Amino acid sequence: MTASAYVKVEDVAGYADVPLEEKERLFEQVRSDPRFEDYLYGCYECGICVAACPSARFYDFSPRRVAQACAREDAELVYQQMQEDIWECSQCFSCLRCPRGNNPGGLITIMREVAVNNGLASAREALEGYSRIIYKIMSTGTQVSPDMLQPDAFPDWGPEVRDVSENLDLWRRALPPETHHTTSTGWDVSERTLVELYLIWLRTGALDMIKEVDEGLHMILQEVMEERLEEEGIEA
Amino acid sequence: MTIPVDELKRKKERFERDPETLPEDFHEQLFQLEEDGEWTIQRVPEPYVEVPTKYGRSKKVPMAHLWHHKSCGQCGHIPGYSTSIFWIMRKLGYEYEDPRDQTSCTAWNYYASATSNAAAQAAVAMRNFAAASESGYYPLIHCGTSYGHYKEVRAELLRHAELRREVRDVLATLGKPFVMPEEIVHYSEYLYAVRDQIAAQQVRDCSRVAVTVHPACHYYKLVEGDAIYDPDVYGGQRTAVVTAVAEALGAEVRTYSTWFDCCGFGFRHILVQRDFTRSFATQRKIEVMKEEANPDVVLTHDTGCVTTLDKSQFAAKAHERNVGVAVLSEAQFAALAMGAHPYKVCQLHWHSADYRPLLEKLGIDWEQAWAEFQESLKKLESGERQYLTWDDVDG
Numbered sequence: 165m166t167a168s169a170y171v172k173v174e175d176v177a178g179y180a181d182v183p184l185e186e187k188e189r190l191f192e193q194v195r196s197d198p199r200f201e202d203y204l205y206g207c208y209e210c211g212i213c214v215a216a217c218p219s220a221r222f223y224d225f226s227p228r229r230v231a232q233a234c235a236r237e238d239a240e241l242v243y244q245q246m247q248e249d250i251w252e253c254s255q256c257f258s259c260l261r262c263p264r265g266n267n268p269g270g271l272i273t274i275m276r277e278v279a280v281n282n283g284l285a286s287a288r289e290a291l292e293g294y295s296r297i298i299y300k301i302m303s304t305g306t307q308v309s310p311d312m313l314q315p316d317a318f319p320d321w322g323p324e325v326r327d328v329s330e331n332l333d334l335w336r337r338a339l340p341p342e343t344h345h346t347t348s349t350g351w352d353v354s355e356r357t358l359v360e361l362y363l364i365w366l367r368t369g370a371l372d373m374i375k376e377v378d379e380g381l382h383m384i385l386q387e388v389m390e391e392r393l394e395e396e397g398i399e400a
Numbered sequence: 401m402t403i404p405v406d407e408l409k410r411k412k413e414r415f416e417r418d419p420e421t422l423p424e425d426f427h428e429q430l431f432q433l434e435e436d437g438e439w440t441i442q443r444v445p446e447p448y449v450e451v452p453t454k455y456g457r458s459k460k461v462p463m464a465h466l467w468h469h470k471s472c473g474q475c476g477h478i479p480g481y482s483t484s485i486f487w488i489m490r491k492l493g494y495e496y497e498d499p500r501d502q503t504s505c506t507a508w509n510y511y512a513s514a515t516s517n518a519a520a521q522a523a524v525a526m527r528n529f530a531a532a533s534e535s536g537y538y539p540l541i542h543c544g545t546s547y548g549h550y551k552e553v554r555a556e557l558l559r560h561a562e563l564r565r566e567v568r569d570v571l572a573t574l575g576k577p578f579v580m581p582e583e584i585v586h587y588s589e590y591l592y593a594v595r596d597q598i599a600a601q602q603v604r605d606c607s608r609v610a611v612t613v614h615p616a617c618h619y620y621k622l623v624e625g626d627a628i629y630d631p632d633v634y635g636g637q638r639t640a641v642v643t644a645v646a647e648a649l650g651a652e653v654r655t656y657s658t659w660f661d662c663c664g665f666g667f668r669h670i671l672v673q674r675d676f677t678r679s680f681a682t683q684r685k686i687e688v689m690k691e692e693a694n695p696d697v698v699l700t701h702d703t704g705c706v707t708t709l710d711k712s713q714f715a716a717k718a719h720e721r722n723v724g725v726a727v728l729s730e731a732q733f734a735a736l737a738m739g740a741h742p743y744k745v746c747q748l749h750w751h752s753a754d755y756r757p758l759l760e761k762l763g764i765d766w767e768q769a770w771a772e773f774q775e776s777l778k779k780l781e782s783g784e785r786q787y788l789t790w791d792d793v794d795g
Contacts, residue, residue: 198560199518218662218680254669255511256617256662257548260624276514291513293672298515301472305503308476320674322714322752337780338773338788339479339747341486343470343498345787350475354500360527360574361503367570368520377515 179247179285184239190246190278191239197274200234203267207231213259213268223252227259227268234271242275250275251290283376295381298374303388305361306350310336359396362389366400417456423625425457429558430580438564439578442533444585449593454620454629454639460583461593462540464494467532471543472504473703480747481706482542484735485587487745490790491738492597497537502528507549508704512667518556522567525553530576540585544702547586548618554584555623586619588641588701589628591734595648603739604762606651611733612695612725613642613653614685614709616702617662642701642730649737654693658684664712665704674712681712686723697726697758699733713753726755736762743773744793 194200213227214220220227230249233241250272259268279287291298301307315326328335336345343351365371366389375382390400434441444460453459466489474481489496506524510516532539541547557564557580568578591598620627620639630640633647638659646653664680666673686709689695700706710727717723728736732746742748742764748755749770759766776792779785 197518198563199556202556202559216660218664218684219666219676221684222676222679251668254662254664254666256665257622258617258660258662260621273511273514277517280514287514290668291515294513294668297509297671298513301504301506301509306472306476307504307506307508308472310476310479313477318711320678320715321711324750324752328750334777334780335749336479337786338744338777339483340745340788340790340793341483341498342787343500344475344479344482350472350504351470351502352500353503357501357503357531360576361524363574364520364523364527364570367573368517368523368566370516370520373515373517 182243187239187243190282191237191242193278193281194234194242194271194274195237197277199270199274203270203274204231204234205264205266207235207266208264210263213262213266216258216261218254218256218258219252225249225252227253227272230271230275231262231266231268246275246279246284247286250279251286277373280373280377287377291377295378298378299381299385302361302365302371302374302385304349305353305358308350309346309348310350311347359392359398362393363398365389419456422455422457426554426558426625427582430554430582433558433564439568439580440533442529442538442579442581444582445538451589451593451628452630452636453626455625457626459585459589459626459628461585461589462538463594464496465537466494466496466540466590467502467535467537468496468498469502469505469528469532469539469541469543469546470498471546471703473508473707474542478703478706478710478729478747478750480732480745480750481703481729484729484731484740484746485542487735487740487790487793488591488594488598488731488738491601492594496540497535499531499535499537501531501535505543505546505549507545508667510549511545512671518563519566519570521549522553522557522563523570525550526557526567526571526578526580527574527576529579529581530571532581533577533579538585539581540587540590542587542703544586544588544616544619545704547584548622550584551623551626554580583626586641586701588619588645588730591731592628592630592641592644595645598645598734598738599648599650601739602649602737604737604764606646606649606733606737606762608761609651609697609758610693610695611646611651611653612656612689612693612698613646613659614663614698614700614705615639615642615659616700616705619702642699645730645734646699649734651733654695656689656692658688661685663700663705663708665708667704670704670708677708678712678715681708682716682721682723685709686713686716686725687721689725690722695725696761697728697733697755699728699730701730710751710753723753725753726758727751727753728755728758736764741772741793742766742769744776744788749773 257269448460450458633640713723
């Protein structure tokens with residue numbers, strides 16, 4: 165069977181096609197990740213990963229197809245999956261039930277990283293509306309803050325969200341653990357800890373990754389981090 | 401030929417593992433790397449309890465001197481979760497450290513957006529482990545995703561020398577030691593280990609409460625070997641955490657056919673694509689539980705699972721779906737059983753699904769409890785006090 169038999173309708177996601185060489189370059193980035201060999205051993209086509217997969221029940225999505233495309237080194241199909249499929253994965257790792265020890269969820273993590281690093285349309289689209297979360301985790305060290313619980317952001321979570329929002333400061337001060345009195349972070353993170361976190365983002369290239377998908381966010385984060393490091397007398 | 405169903409069932413009841421097919425024990429390499437001078441291993445401090453894991457090996461779970469690696473989702477949106485964990489530990493008389501020198505594991509963002517990489521994720525983990533080690537306390541991980549992700553990080557560091565070098569260098573620039581804990585321990589493992597001590601301090605009867613359990617994917621599917629499996633719970637066929645605590649408290653644990661399914665959290669989906677999360681949580685979990693087990697409460701042991709199962713029911717209810725099950729962590733349930741205040745400690749007013757029928761089954765007058773909580777708040781509103789403390793909630 166040729167690879168094209170698996171390929172979905174070409175204009176579903178509305179992304180631009182690129183030459184085969186570009187698809188091969190991207191696949192090479194996936195394959196050269198040190199974790200790639202840990203995550204892929206071959207495929208029986210048994211479908212256990214699909215049966216266990218929550219996303220497969222609600223989307224046109226299959227962890228088996230991802231593992232097979234990678235195993236066949238089908239750069240064409242891997243590219244299409246990077247544009248159309250990978251953001252549907254729930255990253256629950258139920259697919260680790262694979263009898264061969266494959267980790268389709270892990271392959272998808274790598275494919276997502278490559279999509280972000282190369283500013284693929286799917287990554288930009290998937291991360292639209294997600295900027296404030298990235299800002300929160302990278303700049304404060306905690307991802308979910310109490311003040312995110314706003315009724316207009318979570319209208320489907322019931323009237324309790326409004327109650328929390330209206331009483332936020334009071335209810336936070338009623339929490340007995342001393343670290344929990346915060347409203348804009350999950351807990352009280354020390355200044356020195358934040359400086360260390362910023363250095364990690366800068367020195368591992370994690371901050372640079374943001375540039376490809378959201379230049380404005382990258383600029384803001386860079387400014388916040390450099391300012392803090394300068395205060396501490398540390399060269400970024 | 402007739403299929404010997406009864407014999408197969410008996411076999412499943414008492415599953416014996418083949419010692420020849422045991423996967424490698426990661427500890428050998430962990431300690432070898434210490435001998436080679438690559439890192440230091442933080443030993444599990446005494447006293448500890450040895451608990452059984454998936455492949456039959458035992459795992460040390462420390463009882464005291466714990467450094468609470470908090471969860472951003474718990475502290476941020478379900479604060480009664482972390483408060484209950486602390487409260488139980490105080491009640492049992494075990495000292496602990498609630499650090500400010502701790503960041504989130506950042507894995508929620510990583511699994512949602514991939515705006516990070518293996519080195520950054522490992523460096524965040526090792527920075528937190530270093531902070532715990534420097535404090536002299538041992539890390540106890542509150543979040544199921546942090547726990548799973550840190551085990552994933554450990555596996556990657558064990559396997560890839562170049563990654564170890566890169567992360568060690570980053571830690572060195574921070575002035576931090578390169579320390580890996582002997583065991584990565586989740587709080588639900590701690591509660592499993594002390595369940596008899598919890599039951600010994602039980603003051604509320606749970607025998608009328610029907611419980612279903614939702615096990616967290618990142619607890620037992622991600623680097624699965626050191627999750628707790630107990631031959632006396634589900635015949636060792638399913639992870640024993642949560643269930644063992646509910647059983648120790650005398651609750652009736654009921655099963656259902658989608659027990660192994662994910663909750664539908666999805667990391668990015670819960671924040672920006674909740675139609676998927678809501679559909680999965682209600683159709684594959686809550687409705688199935690309702691139809692097959694009709695529980696008073698679903699107990700789980702992870703940040704995302706409590707959030708997803710609890711918050712997804714409101715919209716489904718509007719569509720007259722068969723939902724309406726209280727959702728608690730087993731830490732909150734255990735705390736309630738031990739006499740914790742439903743609002744001052746368990747903070748149930750942050751939850752969405754109706755928990756009041758459950759409180760009534762536990763013999764708790766929730767209207768009176770709410771009035772007591774409001775009375776406490778007056779101290780803050782009047783300016784008499786800036787914060788409530790542990791003394792206030794236990795008084």
